[in-house]
Amino acid sequence: MIYLDYAASAPMSEEALHVFHELNKEVYGNASSLHDAGGKAEHILNYCRRQLAGLIHGREEGIYFTSGGTESNILALQSVLNGLPASKRHFITTSVEHSSIRNLVSLLQSQGWEISIMQPDLNGRITPEILLSHLKENTGLVSIQHANSETGIIQDLQELSSVLKERHVLLHTDAVQTFGKIPVHADELGFDVLTVSSHKLYGPKGVGAVYIRPGIPWKPVYPGTTHEKGFRPGTVNVPGIGAFIAAAAAMIGQMTELSQHFQKLRSHLFTEAERLGIPLKPVVQEVRAQVLPHIAGCYFLKAEGQYIMLECNRNGICISTGSACAAGQQEPSPSVKALGATNQEALRFIRISFGQHTTLQEMDLLLKTLQTTSFSKL
Amino acid sequence: MIYLDYAASAPMSEEALHVFHELNKEVYGNASSLHDAGGKAEHILNYCRRQLAGLIHGREEGIYFTSGGTESNILALQSVLNGLPASKRHFITTSVEHSSIRNLVSLLQSQGWEISIMQPDLNGRITPEILLSHLKENTGLVSIQHANSETGIIQDLQELSSVLKERHVLLHTDAVQTFGKIPVHADELGFDVLTVSSHKLYGPKGVGAVYIRPGIPWKPVYPGTTHEKGFRPGTVNVPGIGAFIAAAAAMIGQMTELSQHFQKLRSHLFTEAERLGIPLKPVVQEVRAQVLPHIAGCYFLKAEGQYIMLECNRNGICISTGSACAAGQQEPSPSVKALGATNQEALRFIRISFGQHTTLQEMDLLLKTLQTTSFSKL
Numbered sequence: 078m079i080y081l082d083y084a085a086s087a088p089m090s091e092e093a094l095h096v097f098h099e100l101n102k103e104v105y106g107n108a109s110s111l112h113d114a115g116g117k118a119e120h121i122l123n124y125c126r127r128q129l130a131g132l133i134h135g136r137e138e139g140i141y142f143t144s145g146g147t148e149s150n151i152l153a154l155q156s157v158l159n160g161l162p163a164s165k166r167h168f169i170t171t172s173v174e175h176s177s178i179r180n181l182v183s184l185l186q187s188q189g190w191e192i193s194i195m196q197p198d199l200n201g202r203i204t205p206e207i208l209l210s211h212l213k214e215n216t217g218l219v220s221i222q223h224a225n226s227e228t229g230i231i232q233d234l235q236e237l238s239s240v241l242k243e244r245h246v247l248l249h250t251d252a253v254q255t256f257g258k259i260p261v262h263a264d265e266l267g268f269d270v271l272t273v274s275s276h277k278l279y280g281p282k283g284v285g286a287v288y289i290r291p292g293i294p295w296k297p298v299y300p301g302t303t304h305e306k307g308f309r310p311g312t313v314n315v316p317g318i319g320a321f322i323a324a325a326a327a328m329i330g331q332m333t334e335l336s337q338h339f340q341k342l343r344s345h346l347f348t349e350a351e352r353l354g355i356p357l358k359p360v361v362q363e364v365r366a367q368v369l370p371h372i373a374g375c376y377f378l379k380a381e382g383q384y385i386m387l388e389c390n391r392n393g394i395c396i397s398t399g400s401a402c403a404a405g406q407q408e409p410s411p412s413v414k415a416l417g418a419t420n421q422e423a424l425r426f427i428r429i430s431f432g433q434h435t436t437l438q439e440m441d442l443l444l445k446t447l448q449t450t451s452f453s454k455l
Numbered sequence: 456m457i458y459l460d461y462a463a464s465a466p467m468s469e470e471a472l473h474v475f476h477e478l479n480k481e482v483y484g485n486a487s488s489l490h491d492a493g494g495k496a497e498h499i500l501n502y503c504r505r506q507l508a509g510l511i512h513g514r515e516e517g518i519y520f521t522s523g524g525t526e527s528n529i530l531a532l533q534s535v536l537n538g539l540p541a542s543k544r545h546f547i548t549t550s551v552e553h554s555s556i557r558n559l560v561s562l563l564q565s566q567g568w569e570i571s572i573m574q575p576d577l578n579g580r581i582t583p584e585i586l587l588s589h590l591k592e593n594t595g596l597v598s599i600q601h602a603n604s605e606t607g608i609i610q611d612l613q614e615l616s617s618v619l620k621e622r623h624v625l626l627h628t629d630a631v632q633t634f635g636k637i638p639v640h641a642d643e644l645g646f647d648v649l650t651v652s653s654h655k656l657y658g659p660k661g662v663g664a665v666y667i668r669p670g671i672p673w674k675p676v677y678p679g680t681t682h683e684k685g686f687r688p689g690t691v692n693v694p695g696i697g698a699f700i701a702a703a704a705a706m707i708g709q710m711t712e713l714s715q716h717f718q719k720l721r722s723h724l725f726t727e728a729e730r731l732g733i734p735l736k737p738v739v740q741e742v743r744a745q746v747l748p749h750i751a752g753c754y755f756l757k758a759e760g761q762y763i764m765l766e767c768n769r770n771g772i773c774i775s776t777g778s779a780c781a782a783g784q785q786e787p788s789p790s791v792k793a794l795g796a797t798n799q800e801a802l803r804f805i806r807i808s809f810g811q812h813t814t815l816q817e818m819d820l821l822l823k824t825l826q827t828t829s830f831s832k833l
Contacts, residue, residue: 078491082485082488085485085493086483086488086690088479089479089694094476097475098472098476101659102466105465105467106458106460106464106773107460109463110464110775111764111768111775112460112764112768112775113456113768113773114456115463115773144522144523144689145522145689145690145692146690147689147690148688148689151688176679176688177688179679180677180678180679180680180688183678183679184677184678276690281694282691282692282694283661283662283695284661299555299558299559300562301554301558302558303554310525310529310558311522311523311555312464312523312524312654312660313660314523314660314661315660316467317659317660317661386489389490390490395484395488395491395492396490398489
């Protein structure tokens with residue numbers, strides 16, 4: 078099987094598995110227990126907190142571990158919104174966020190929050206102008222993804238956060254797809270609140286984290302919570318967190334090499350597709366928007382993505398038609414529609430995403446399958 | 456180190472670690488992905504659902520996997536309350552529930568739910584009379600733990616559920632401490648909604664499940680959720696779930712033997728304590744209430760539990776003064792206070808909890824430490 082859906086999930090690395098195994102044997106106490114077994118777990122947990130803070134250039138007291146990216150988004154937004162003064166009940170996000178945020182918006186609306194949804198420009202970017210046109214006196218928090226999980230388009234958070242900073246509006250960013258792939262640097266990007274996840278970068282599933290810049294007020298979603306300084310209730314998954322941090326550190330340690338590797342795969346895919354007459358086009362030209370190197374979001378111009386995905390699957394190749402968290406939904410993806418695609422065009426979207434061990438040979442096998450499909454009676 | 460705090464957390468069994476390892480290598484796809492890698496994960500997930508349904512004698516379509524016991528309690532209660540008709544806005548629980556439920560109660564109250572808190576009798580039991588005295592016309596849901604995590608006292612759910620069934624009131628039970636230790640049988644106990652957790656029975660941390668008897672209406676806490684039929688959002692942790700189910704099946708397979716083993720340890724502890732003149736008494740006599748065999752909740756009559764816990768810790772033995780999820784709180788435990796203890800008595804509480812590999816020799820070493828402590832200048 079050729080797996081090209083790393084943006085949906087990745088296997089744990091050998092290193093992460095090893096750390097998980099060792100921690101389960103040695104550090105199985107409940108991190109909240111007051112005896113040495115608990116102390117040992119708490120010690121590792123705090124070590125992981127420091128490590129993660131280092132990886133994002135933040136401060137350890139701002140790190141809260143969770144059960145994954147979705148929970149991170151939900152708790153981060155609710156906790157920070159809860160901490161805003163009554164005069165700041167306007168929340169802005171985008172039409173292209175992960176489903177966890179899109180779904181939370183309905184809940185926030187029913188709770189009386191005033192919500193604005195920004196539409197990116199035709200290159201998938203939220204520009205300072207778009208952001209400014211949505212800001213109001215009572216805007217308290219803005220949530221903009223660092224990069225899109227389907228199109229791979231990266232937002233210029235540095236530019237956007239400076240607009241918000243001047244106006245004392247907080248910025249949350251969902252960096253689930255970018256963490257470990259491109260730099261996620263708290264000061265440089267200027268976010269106040271951050272979501273990251275473990276299983277997209279070879280850590281275990283069921284682990285994630287939130288960073289809230291120390292000093293920013295927030296209130297627990299579940300009052301009375303003691304774990305994670307009140308941020309998330311429930312026994313902390315220390316072995317999983319240790320494995321996550323090991324995986325994240327390894328990815329960040331080889332970021333430059335991996336990025337070059339991904340660029341090579343991506344460019345090979347599109348260049349060869351063109352040479353072979355395969356009707357495959359990136360959803361956005363790289364000159365018009367920065368894109369994540371490991372995600373190739375593209376249109377297959379002659380057929381629905383669903384059909385191409387199934388054809389690939391029949392040939393032992395796993396690609397996707399978009400976010401797995403919205404799989405099974407019949408509607409075309411809002412992230413693709415935002416690029417100006419008609420419904421019909423948007424349904425021709427496929428996502429090919431690479432892992433650290435993906436090879437040029439695998440790209441060639443994918444291209445061969447796409448070529449056969451192109452010349453079949455479509 | 457002698458670890459005697461298995462009620463707080465247990466290490467993963469070799470078997471569970473092996474399953475986790477294999478699934479991470481072979482079944483790493485996102486269970487929501489539509490290609491074969493996703494299909495494989497979904498297949499294992501559904502196998503686990505069937506297995507867990509079998510272990511509780513329920514139906515697979517009622518099983519929803521979560522990130523642990525606390526999240527299970529929170530989502531189960533909120534989802535089922537959301538599904539009740541407007542005429543049923545009264546919720547009853549007990550004063551001795553796990554902190555996740557006690558904390559949720561504050562949130563529910565602020566959302567306008569009418570709440571009653573039942574106090575058990577002096578043997579820690581919720582009797583049918585106590586339950587009846589709290590039921591009202593508009594009672595929709597009652598949550599009663601299967602057994603207490605501190606005292607080990609087991610509730611007679613069979614008796615209580617029949618009271619509720621006649622009156623069409625739903626019963627949720629938190630079986631985090633009982634699942635895998637004593638039978639948790641859907642039809643026999645008669646619960647409608649169930650919470651279980653993985654890491655108390657040698658599965659990984661960060662995994663749990665909820666059972667909602669099919670046919671009972673519920674509404675997602677987060678509207679629009681696709682994973683787990685809308686019950687819980689976020690990528691499903693299939694390797695963790697697989698390991699949980701392997702651990703649970705193993706525990707249930709040897710329940711009788713283990714129960715006898717635990718009984719032996721428990722009875723040795725109290726008999727020897729008495730013989731040696733150690734001022735250690737069970738919080739409740741077994742003739743007055745059924746207790747979990749692996750939890751010895753007791754009073755050390757001559758000193759605060761905190762002091763005993765630290766003395767044991769100094770001697771390399773991990774015991775606790777109560778639930779790890781409430782560790783660090785200064786108040787005496789509500790579960791111990793409910794037994795009629797004064798504040799001072801309640802602060803003399805310690806919990807000793809056994810694992811499958813706990814030995815009589817370890818009990819003797821604990822007794823020796825307790826004995827030395829008893830005869831020191833207390």
